Amino acid sequence: MPSQNCSHRLRTGRYSESGQIYLVTVVAVERQPVFTTYKTGRLVVEAFRKAQEEQFANSLAWVVMPDHFHWLIELQNLSLPKLMARTKSRTTVALNRATQRQGPVWQHGYHDRAIRKEEDLLAVARYIVTNPVRAGLVKKTGDYSLWDAIWV
Template sequence: MPDSPASHRLRTGRYAEPNRIYLLTTNTLGREPVFADYALGRLVVHQFRKAQSLGLANSLAWVVMPDHFHWLVELEKCSLSSLMRQTKSLTTREVNLSTARHGPLWQQGYHDRALRRDEDLVKMARYVVANPLRAGLVKRLGDYPLWDAIWV
């Protein structure tokens, strides 16, 4: 699938370093709230865990929101693009099989932010997992089912 000029510009200069920590974010196509369905959100969680078990990335914190996810990872033995391509491809396949839908699930591209180890990673993880609170989806973090962090 050819990239649009805008999505190509987003990747200009992108370089993925093993053992570097990244905050990754991607949205569903048209910001459709697919993962308001808990069972479908669990399919994304399964892919996060699979990436970790394969040694691709160490998941530090994540949250699956109805129309996007945030994933704080330490990159291990793959590139950012292959990690995101695999995660998005496999979740698309699983969601489509589970719902009898067809076609793309995710917007093209993703946002990444490389973090320094001296940054407050716990603070970043709290920011990630607090998304449901800020979005008004729950009153207490414990009430939202689709998040995790190694520090909590």
């Protein structure tokens, strides 16, 4: 795990751009499976919807796994670091309230990858929504309830 200083150096030179499509992955602290129920997973989904409602990000595809999420977005009127800080904060507050727990939910930082225009967005979305199948949680994507994609 990179130190805080190393983590900071990895972000040096990064910038986010409105209209750019990003694949973002956020992992729970120590990969704890905190989103194991539909109810807790929907707390993350509500944060995605709020970001879209506020016109900060257009959600293209997402999946909420027990210990992380993948979110394919078109960034709109907010920087990616601010969007991720808001999303992580909202989900932490909501989960802690709903489950009477305390403390952080997410690891520091997040992984992001800008998607080039020539990349096949449908293939990226397919990769995201089939994550529960690859993880052995379900036999087919339709059996998992915490995912969505605009192409479906």
